[in-house]
Amino acid sequence: MRLPACLPVLLLVAAVLLPVLAGLAGTLLPAFGHLPALGAVGWSLDPWRRLLDEPGLAAALRLTLVSGFGATALALLSVALFCAAFHDRPLFRRAQLWLAPLLATPHLAMGVGFLALAAPSGLLVRLLAPLLGLDRPPDLATVNDPWGLALLLGLALKEAPWLLLVSLAALNQIPAARLMATARLLGQPAPVAWLKVVFPLVYRQIRLPLHAVLAYSLGTVEMALLLGPGSPPPLAVLPVRWFLDRDLGMTFPAAAAATLLLVLTLAAILLWEGAAALAGRAGRRWAASGVAAGARLVRLGGWLLPLLLLLALGSLGAVLLWSVAGPWRFPDLWPRRLDFATWAAHREGLLALAEATLRVALPATALALALSVAALEAVARHGRAAWPWLLGLSYLPLLLPQTAFLLGLQVLLLQLGLDGGLPAVLWAHLVFVLPYVLLVLAAPWEALDPRLARSAAALGAGPLRMLCMVKLPVLLRPLLAAAAVGVAVSVGQYLATLFAGGGRYATLTTEALALASGGDRRVLGVFAALQAGIPLACYALALLLPRWLWRRRAGLRAA
């Protein structure tokens, strides 16, 4: 029997959508009072009444909206102004080099580093301490502030490099240099011309990643726990807190809160696009008006992103510094000595956790790579018009708040007795790893010159030999990049590990977050440093390995 040609595509989409759809159902049903396992059958609005009775709900909503929209807008604004101001400067190319470590660092490690910089006893306050005459940490909520500003900034630190990366990729698809030459000769100074004629074309291409940033920022649990206020917390934290409650009855309001977050996120994406359409109309009127003013303002605003990147690199440095810090009194800028005592003291635990982390990350990445290669190859060989659209469905988990389907997934796994095991955690990670791996691989796969495959076929290579001997080696660089991204995504998963693991599967990420409330910043630094170190090592490998392997093949090195 011949397998249908579209099987790899269906397999990939099913691997992602099955748990997502099942999880959504598992969240929506209890939200309306239906959960037979707990003896609740039929419909009821009680979960919603319980949710609305929650005293901090309005504040939680406000927090979520401010930090979610704020972080997304700040990241986009900084990237747009940076590109507008610096697209023709050498600095622009150098910025791309800084990006790799920031992209590899998981959200949580970045958040821990930001905490080490911005907390009342953090490095930034220590810098100012002599000026302000402080000899103890000020009694100020510089992080975990009730407005969610620290959360907003912490999110923007991680999202801005990602948006810059996708913008740079989009720029390669646009005849930006010739459009710029045209616009400038029509009288527009460079920064203004970039915003008027290049940015609208870039924006069209980065819409999906931008929506993913918005959805993540509204729905993040780990960053909210780390940098957000505790009472009330942002909306995304409520269902997790209630679910982890000993009282099983709290599953119902937890499901209602997760459903509210889902509706809020979908509405937010629509609202964002509505606002973007209005802004686009105003922008086109501005472009057509011939007004050339504003270049100086844009140039000034261009420094916003370097500032954010510097803060992000500083956060990364702060994590490393704390992990090797000896005794460190408050106003001192540098620890009294540096040693590996904290690393040594936690050696056993760190090794076990790193192993548990990799035991999920490596198979999840390998599976994601295999499924993606099979699906892309099927599209390349027998592609119908509908298939790329079908593949696009696998990006869905990036546009939903994680809680909305992970909560329901946990409820289902619990009923099936599957929670807590490695397979469940692995599949939950795959849901997030797969879309990113596919996102990295899809463009290079499509861009591969089809004549290469045709000439291989003309030389008598069968489909399998062509894949193994021609396509995979030529695409080694994007394959390794996708693998590094896959590991980084898996290592960073908090909620997927917590829920699919039933709270019993510990990784570096879950442990680091558990330690965050404890307060020993050295230990937290060690865990966060290792959490960042694993993906960083993978990124470095993905960057260096092709260079070494292809050191005698200039045509493959340059790509």
Added chain:
Amino acid sequence: MSGLALRDVVLRLDGRALFAPLSLEVAPGGVVTLMGPSGCGKSSLLAWLCGTLDPALAGQGSACLDGMDLDGLPPERRRLGILFQDDLLFPHLSVGGNLGFGLRPGLPRAERRARIEAALVEAEMPGFAARDPASLSGGQRARVALMRVLLAEPRALLLDEPFSRLDAALRGRFRRFVLDHAAALRLPVLLVTHDPADAEAAGGPVLHLASLATP
């Protein structure tokens, strides 16, 4: 002096000159045609004039437009108009938006609209202001591109093989359209091409840019 004047212009790639030092003058209303094999640096010469030269290349020599030294001026203050092979209409703006892009700011709204509509009449496309550029034919797009350049009131016109992409029937007509408008506005025109028919139609002196780079 008025017109466009180049003196001892050389472009270098990694220190090697692409062509022998070039000097030329174009009077208002006149056309000078530059011909040469592809890769000899014709288009790069125009990019150097515009101030948008690829950073890998270095240019030296001087260029004056109506007595004003172009050296060091940003592209937006050079008052040069250029047409490329591709029309490079901005795809997110309407036809009218494209035409308004280069219009001097500060004009009253009614005046702007009148100038845009007059340019459309000139291009034999009255009432096209609200149209999407993607819905135009190749000839229409080319005419809009020229009108957009002329509305910015340049003092010289640079043509970077703008006729080569058009099919044979259209090419001759659009060439006449461009050259007639440039002559009517008394603009100095520097035309870069490898089609002898272009040079013939332009009628002015023809310079051959000898490539030094190829062995």
